[in-house]
Amino acid sequence: MLLATVIFLPLAGALVAALLPAGEPAQHRGWALFVSAATFAASLGLWAGFDASMAAPEFQFELNLPWIPSAGIGFHIGLDGVALLLVMLTTALTPVVILSAFTVGERVKEFMISLLVLETAMIGTFAALDLVLFYVFWEAILVPMYLLIGVWGSVNRLYATVKFFLYTFAASVLMLVAILYVFAHDGGSFDYLAARQSLQVTPGAQTALFLAFALAFAVKVPMFPLHTWLPDAHTEAPTAGSVILAGVLLKMGTFGFFRYALPLFPDAALAWRPAIAALAVVGIVYGALMCLVQQDMKRLVAYSSVSHLGFVMLGLMALTAEGLTGGVYQMLNHGVSTGALFLLVGMLYERRHTRLISEYGGVAKQVPWIATAFVVVTLSSIGLPGTNGFVGEFLILSGTWLGRMPGTQLAAAVAATGVILGAVYMLWLVERVFYGKIGNEENRRLPDLSLREAFVIVPMIALIVVMGLVPQPFLAPARPAVERLVTRMQEADRRLRARDPARPPSVGTQPPAVAGLPAAAPGGALAALPAAGEGR
């Protein structure tokens, strides 16, 4: 019941807000903040009550009620460790986002209602254990997000929001066909567990199903070359929309791979894994290169998301315990640090009403606290040791390097250049915006961080540091889910090898003796990698 409470508390809050008068913006701000804070408090109960041991049941806080029994659809919810972490990310980000959106002056009531409805849909997506329920929450995200971008966005918002909606909607409807096909071939159930247990389809059909799911998820991630909606949506969205989009919505795609595409269709997933990993690597490098030429801060951060999510996808596709754990951890990191970047860019935007990098320069003297926060967040984003970003990227790269996917070491090596490029574009951005001489007179009269803004950004920075120094509490819940996925994929791999004895094993970590050999691989960028041997 606690989980259902966490899911529907924001929606209930939104319904109450709908009854409050629109002419009282302060009331709506306060109410939305209160509701989201209460949701966070309730979700702490989930965090405290979650048993992260391997012996604990896979899905906890389970609730299974009939919803549309005549069509075989149930209201089945529950959390594994990964879903728990993402739910926590959602509930923690939302109050921060709402606090940051106190500056929205137009149609405050509708804005806050949209955010609260969005929160319910996001939590529901992570908690759903019924395929149709999952699809309902997944699609329900679109409407509030569409309104957030389209109503409160900047100049080109109509183009951006329609593109966002159509791109994601068109990619998702095929997933609905796939879900219906699964229903017809798993004994007539939409339940996730039943589908995973007893899906019986031909290899060709499994490939088609996997691709239908993967398309929906890949657009959401977004993976190269399906990413083109993201820079537009991010740039035109209001700050709150960008933060939610980067912080949580993109994770729905990677979560979808982790929860649905891989375990439901393991054989097809193994076959397509090299292609997806290759696209992830291309995305890493391409996103980073695109960052180098952006004039617009938000667009730059958006492309950096393409690059960072490429890392997450690479870690997932490695199918090693390290890679998967790193991928999950990097989902959280990206939510925190890119969310924080969008918040800070939003603060600058509110002061200067421009996102162009060239309009800034030397503002560190005027806004030292914002500059400090920005530098800390930048360091986290580029994965400096001691910040959360390091833990995630390190695990992903070492996990990929040690994996058994064909060409995995090449993938890790190329991906590692993304780390360097990441440092280049982020530090260059900091330099152009905050350091140097003040070239623009308008930049001389900027107020520094206000108390409200401090309350917005300090929790983010605290998370960055804590997750960088003490990652264990955040890694532990994910472990059982990761181990189960590796086992499941190993079983599928074994099955395929039994059919085709010439096939080398492709899941899990290579034995240390083999892993030790290519430690002298070319490329200075791989300097961190020999440490992987000790890490294990």
Next chain:
Amino acid sequence: MPTVSANDLLALAPVALLALGGIALLLTEVFLTTGRRGYQAGLTVAFAVAAGAAALAAGNLGPVFRGQATADGFAAFVTVTVCGGLALAAMVGASWLGARDAERGEFYALALFATAGMSLLAMATDLLVAFIAIEVMSLSIYALAAFMRRGRKPAEAAFKYFILGAFSSALLLYGTSLVYGATGTGGRPGSTLLADVARGAGSPLLVAGLALILAGLAFKVGAVPFHVWTPDVYEGAPTPVTAFMAAGVKAAAFALLARVMMATYAGTAGSADGFFLQLIGTLALLTMLVGNLFAVPQRSVKRMLAYSSIAHAGYLLLAVLAAGQPALRADALSGLLFYLASYTVAAIGAFAVLGAVEDRGTGPGAEPPGACDVDRLAGLSRRRPLLAFAMAVFMLSLAGVPPTAGFVAKLLVFKSAIAAGSWALAVAGILTSALGAYYYLRVVVFMYMRPAAEGEPEGIFSPLLSVALLIAVVAVVVLGIGPEPLSGFARAAAAMVR
């Protein structure tokens, strides 16, 4: 000498009530000395509700009138749906006609007669009874389309509808005669559509007859390539009539189509070949494609909704197709019924909002160009926030976005299509429905994200309209979040089909 049993009368009660309502309205209109017609919409709603209740009360009586009709759950569900559509359309019509000073008793009387035809059609299992029911329905609707008789567009719409409708009726009748010729049982006691078709198994004459009947019905539901009348007629007819037509005619015609389909594939081996299924599959594919593709460039929301109604007919054809497999019949028919119900509320609601804001022009017969342009909706969320919200809900439901009734309806229909093995058609359908999201969303874009033009009038305010919209919005949302009562009912109704 055949006698009429109590069951026969009970089964006929909904039709009789609706016809009685029509007569009552005609009579009171004759004796009316004042211009006060406030009671008429209320009376219509009352008769519609009574007829719906009578259909529910009659329940599952089985074959009546010696097998010429059947009062099963399927018929009851369709009757309730069309009666609900009538009630909503009457409330919308009262406010729309009232604002134009054109409210007359004939409007409601004709709508009631049309609904009587529809509910008879839902029960018909004999082709001649079905033909009579279709004519009762169609003649009333032709007249309704011409209700604003001074305008050029309504006249054109009504004339076009009448000519093409008469043509389709002729096809239907010719097909019927071929079927009777093939089976040789027409007019004899105990002859029913079901029995006839099964008896004529394998006869080429039967296949030709069924194909003609299919063509005639495809005209009525607006399936491609028999759809060309739809956009003009929908655009030219008074908006409440369009709403009623889109929902009611579709529901009734699909009821007969489903019965023909079931009769053709009654489970007896060799009763028909794959030809008929392929025909319906092709129709469905064309209808989904053309309806959605042509809806995209429309500037007039009314015309866009006309093309979208074609697209919805395509999705419904998928359910009809699946109903051809006896094992999946209950699934497919319950999907069809749920879809009809959800389309009825969402489409009537959408037309109602459109009717409230469309340009009235300056006098009777005036037809301002672009009366229903999407520009008329610009900034509606600021001028009339509740109206805009209702329209947004209807658009999302028609687009099939969860959590609305339209999503559940699409889910059920596509589910049965995939279970029936026509997953390629389902993929085509779902991709075209993604295209649908584009034009439905454009309406939302205009309402919420575009500033209003200067001096836009606020449109119609009317308590009746508000009530109708409230009912429709609540129905769309409740059916989207908790569809079980209705989908369970649809399933029970589909299981009872005879």
